[in-house]
Every structure is written in C-alpha cells, then in structure tokens.
Amino acid sequence: MPEGLEAEIYRRSAERCIGRTVAAVEIDDRQVMAFEIRSTLPAGTVTAARRIGKLLLLDLAFDSVAGPTFGVHFGMTGRLVVDGAAPIERLEYGSGRDDPAWDRLTIRFTDGGLLRVNDPRRWAVFTLDADETRYGPDMFDIDGDALATSFGRRRAAVKAVMLDQTVIAGLGNLCVDEVLWQAGVSPLAPVGSLDRPRVEALVAAMRTNLPAMLELGGSHRGVIDPETRVALPPCPRDGAPMRRQTIGGRTTVWCPFHQL
Numbered sequence: 306m307p308e309g310l311e312a313e314i315y316r317r318s319a320e321r322c323i324g325r326t327v328a329a330v331e332i333d334d335r336q337v338m339a340f341e342i343r344s345t346l347p348a349g350t351v352t353a354a355r356r357i358g359k360l361l362l363l364d365l366a367f368d369s370v371a372g373p374t375f376g377v378h379f380g381m382t383g384r385l386v387v388d389g390a391a392p393i394e395r396l397e398y399g400s401g402r403d404d405p406a407w408d409r410l411t412i413r414f415t416d417g418g419l420l421r422v423n424d425p426r427r428w429a430v431f432t433l434d435a436d437e438t439r440y441g442p443d444m445f446d447i448d449g450d451a452l453a454t455s456f457g458r459r460r461a462a463v464k465a466v467m468l469d470q471t472v473i474a475g476l477g478n479l480c481v482d483e484v485l486w487q488a489g490v491s492p493l494a495p496v497g498s499l500d501r502p503r504v505e506a507l508v509a510a511m512r513t514n515l516p517a518m519l520e521l522g523g524s525h526r527g528v529i530d531p532e533t534r535v536a537l538p539p540c541p542r543d544g545a546p547m548r549r550q551t552i553g554g555r556t557t558v559w560c561p562f563h564q565l
C-alpha cells in the first residue's frame with residue numbers, strides 16, 4: 306500500500322501541476338467532501354505540491370489570494386496519474402492496470418492537462434484543508450530528541466508506535482520493518498525501554514535507508530522486501546531464521562537474533 310515514500314514520489318510528480326489552473330473536477334460521489342471539492346477547486350491555481358506523512362497536499366490560490374488546500378490520501382491502492390504518466394506503474398499489492406472506471410478523481414486543467422487518482426479498491430480519501438497539526442514529525446526530518454520525547458516511558462511495542470502517524474508521519478508497515486531490521490531493534494521492544502543509542506540507531510536508519518529506498522522506487526525496495534516477507538529466507542545479516550508474526554495488528558517480519 307502507498308506509504309510516505311510513495312506519497313513523496315507522487316508529490317514530485319504533482320509538481321508538474323504548479324502554476325496550472327483548474328478548469329473542472331470529476332469526483333466519486335461516495336467521497337464525503339465530493340460536493341465541496343467539485344464546487345471549490347475550479348478557477349484555483351496550484352501554488353505548491355506538499356506532503357505530510359502519507360498525505361499529498363496541493364495548495365491553491367484564487368486571483369493570487371491563498372485558498373484552500375486539496376489533499377489526497379491514497380488508501381490501499383490509490384495511484385496518481387499526471388498528464389497520462391503514472392510515476393508508479395504498479396503498486397506492490399495493487400493492479401498494474403489503469404482502468405478509467407477506477408478513476409475516483411479527475412482534475413482537468415485549463416491547459417488541457419489532467420491529474421487523476423486511479424484506485425481499484427476505492428479507499429483513497431480526498432480532503433479540503435485537512436488538519437495538518439495532527440501529524441508528528443516527518444520520517445525524513447525527525448531527530449533523536451523528538452523521537453525520545455515521543456517514546457517517553459510508554460510500554461507499547463515500538464512496531465506499533467512507529468506506525469502511529471501522530472508520532473512519526475509517513476511510515477507504513479514495510480518501512481517500519483525495514484528501519485527496525487536495519488537498526489537492530491526488536492519490533493516487540495517497549496518504546497520506553499529503548500536507551501538513547503538505540504533511539505539514535507532508529508533515526509540513523511530512517512535518515513539513511515528511507516532516502517535510499519525512495520531513490521530505488523519506494524517502500525518495497527528494502528532488505529525486508531515483499532519476496533523476503535513471503536519466502537522468509539535466513540536473515541541476510543547473520544543467517545539466523547527470520548520470524549513472521551502479527552504485532553500491533555500488522556504482519557511483521559524480523560530477525561530475533563540481531564533485533565534485540
């Protein structure tokens with residue numbers, strides 16, 4: 306499913322829309338804000354393409370006056386297509402097909418270009434002026450002080466806490482497993498039990514491995530990739546048997562030998 310890395314890839318693609326003016330919007334009527342979005346966006350000019358966590362944000366202006374911010378949360382299978390080009394052709398658990406019947410949103414620009422969100426499973430959500438204050442620091446920016454403060458003395462498992470978007474914005478299931486594997490931290494460790502060097506190891510893994518995965522194509526490009534998650538080969542670091550279990554409600558793959 307699209308994580309923060311995929312949202313960043315989509316954000317880069319959406320930069321092509323900056324300076325363009327919305328002519329018309331087609332949107333799935335099942336969207337809660339369908340009416341507001343359809344009636345508000347036309348005549349707005351895109352001034353910025355931003356990302357918070359897994360959320361893509363397009364700032365709009367009307368006659369040079371700042372207007373509302375349009376947001377896309379990509380759900381399970383949502384894909385962004387700008388001017389017919391999809392930056393991610395195939396999501397790991399999605400379909401490679403671009404069936405027009407799955408378009409849940411089409412923004413038509415006055416220059417003839419199109420921004421579409423194609424979503425077979427219909428879990429993408431479109432927003433206006435989403436509450437941006439409910440997200441924690443971004444996965445690319447968070448530092449040891451902020452992470453240690455968020456962890457505090459909580460007893461919850463680090464796997465569950467790192468998936469919490471109010472603690473770190475942008476991480477999904479694949480990226481959390483990768484960061485924990487790289488940092489050598491057990492997904493079951495209570496966050497309050499992690500000493501400062503282990504918190505810093507998590508930050509270092511986010512700073513190093515997430516950008517590398519982004520450049521390789523997204524959240525499926527880590528060591529704990531989808532093939533590894535299914536086949537469960539010996540740990541690439543030490544050869545120990547890897548384990549797959551549900552932690553924090555999500556399937557977690559980890560190495561009990563070096564993740565302590």
Ligand SMILES: [Zn+2]
Nearest residue numbers: 540543560563
């Ligand atoms: Zn290992």
